[in-house]
Amino acid sequence: MSRPTMELWYEFASSYSYLTVMRVEPLAREAGVEVVWRPFLLGPVFLALGWNDSPFNIYPPKGRYMWRDLTRLAAKYGLPFRVPSQFPRNGLLAARVALRLAHTDTEGAFSRGVMHANFAEDRDISDPGVIADILHGLGLSPDPLLAEAVTPENKLALRRQTERAAELGLFGAPSFRVGEELFWGNDRLEDALEWAVRHV
Template structure:
């Protein structure tokens, strides 16, 4: 069984920010290959009866989350600024990430989008922001953004989001090991990598 870990993340997700920024070196140290699986939380939340982020629906939970995120980011040495709008649409970024999921640039792109949203308070739904990130990576921005808007890319992201629901994913970040174990939350990243690297004997 390959030492891989499926990493299901959402660009609008606050705790996904922490995991996107941390997973690269942790996975290398664990000898685990990351499979980047961008998806959309909106349809997942709708299937649960929510029409918004639960952090907005339940204000005390939201206030706790932002303070928790600030504490954790400080502890990890990550920049953090509470976005002026939450959640922002991660649709375009997710489509581009889907195109790059198997490419060497996926990690750098994902980290760039997350920094834009949760450190620089930029609107990641703005094609100009995404174009700037792609340009900064030396990638063909116009071609990728055009491809992201094509019907087959839109359908692929819809299918991947549907697959998340079929796998029992209900939030982000989530991690799935080769033997099917599901781990949810940034605080389970290390546990997921450890399991993927050395799954317990049955």
């Protein structure tokens, strides 16, 4: 019998991805669902939709609302949150490192560390020193991982993962994929997990 599985597509720059990345593991464990972590870049996906920036910056009323909504939701979930002084931050290096940690027992913890740095500590996650701090805190050697992150093979792997996101019809993050079924947004995390359990 196969175990129910849910792909989590997330971007380190994405504010609603923060909420999901921090929440997903206990909820998935409780539901008995395996999470497949799929870091990708929203930039190219947004460009294909005609946006050269976050829609939260392009449409100011949406942006103002989003920060208020995030503040309320973080309080509801008991998560620390500070409106970052820069948005969106460049999540490229973090995504490349996350890809190197795929299928290891630290990929979730690394992702939470990056999200916490960006959305709770207001640190610049595009700075290799910040990423090194996070890796260090997980008991990992930063230097080899930072070197592996920028090899041509790994750069290509992230580009392919991002192209795959667009092929799958993703247009935002976080998104969840269960079989052929797509769910969009932190608000759908519970529904996606339930779908995985019911349609295994």
